[in-house]
Amino acid sequence: xxxxxxxxxxxxxxxxxxxxxxxxxxxxxxxxxxxxxxxxxxxxxxxxxxxxxxxxxxxxxxxxxxxxxxxxxxxxxxxxxxxxxxxxxxxxxxxxxxxxxxxxxxxxxxxxxxxxxxxxxxxxxxxxxxxxxxxxxxxxxxxxxxxxxxxxxxxxxxxxxxxxxxxxxxxxxxxxxxxxxxxxxxxxxxxxxxxxxxxxxxxxxxxxxxxxxxxxxxxxxxxxxxxxxxxxxxxxxxxxxxxxxx
Numbered sequence: 001x002x003x004x005x006x007x008x009x010x011x012x013x014x015x016x017x018x019x020x021x022x023x024x025x026x027x028x029x030x031x032x033x034x035x036x037x038x039x040x041x042x043x044x045x046x047x048x049x050x051x052x053x054x055x056x057x058x059x060x061x062x063x064x065x066x067x068x069x070x071x072x073x074x075x076x077x078x079x080x081x082x083x084x085x086x087x088x089x090x091x092x093x094x095x096x097x098x099x100x101x102x103x104x105x106x107x108x109x110x111x112x113x114x115x116x117x118x119x120x121x122x123x124x125x126x127x128x129x130x131x132x133x134x135x136x137x138x139x140x141x142x143x144x145x146x147x148x149x150x151x152x153x154x155x156x157x158x159x160x161x162x163x164x165x166x167x168x169x170x171x172x173x174x175x176x177x178x179x180x181x182x183x184x185x186x187x188x189x190x191x192x193x194x195x196x197x198x199x200x201x202x203x204x205x206x207x208x209x210x211x212x213x214x215x216x217x218x219x220x221x222x223x224x225x226x227x228x229x230x231x232x233x234x235x236x237x238x239x240x241x242x243x244x245x246x
Contacts, residue, residue, distance in 0.1 A: 063091025
């Protein structure tokens with residue numbers, strides 16, 4: 001829709017990296033605001049979130065590239081091209097989960113409390129970042145002539161009626177954020193927010209993924225990838241909980 005937001009001199013400012021940055025900033029301040037409600041210090045919780053943004057962004061991109069390796073293997077230079085867009089929450093969450101226990105222990109943060117807060121942080125960031133996907137045309141839906149179709153572009157700028165996958169993911173993330181916020185307000189047991197959001201996101205992706213525009217070789221592995229994500233997240237969470245003792 002608008003891959004380049006504006007120009008500064010001869011420099012093109014791409015929509016996707018801008019919205020990714022805005023999403024990270026919004027997520028950071030969400031953690032800063034929510035930390036006391038979860039029994040954590042603002043500074044330590046925000047610092048942990050800021051540090052873990054790095055492996056989260058790297059893991060999200062790596063998973064996306066591996067998922068689309070049939071495309072990237074022919075042009076490896078595109079892997080870290082910021083204008084292309086394309087990230088998968090699976091990889092970002094898993095890598096951040098695996099690397100978080102020593103960091104949280106060093107900052108004396110509880111594993112469960114932090115990841116309840118991080119869940120809200122990720123949902124806020126995901127809503128904003130998916131706007132970048134919509135503007136960029138990445139993660140686009142496949143062609144649709146039915147009622148659930150809007151005239152949208154893909155990442156190559158080809159316009160046609162498509163399933164509005166990015167909008168559906170924004171709606172799902174918004175609904176999960178609302179539920180998670182309600183659980184926080186109700187003072188649900190620690191870990192509830194993370195579990196509810198994890199299962200809700202997995203269910204949403206299971207429903208939305210078939211609507212994506214994908215080569216057949218990629219589409220056939222979606223259920224396996226989703227299963228790996230859920231199992232990996234559960235195992236990483238269990239290890240993190242026992243490693244930190246909280």
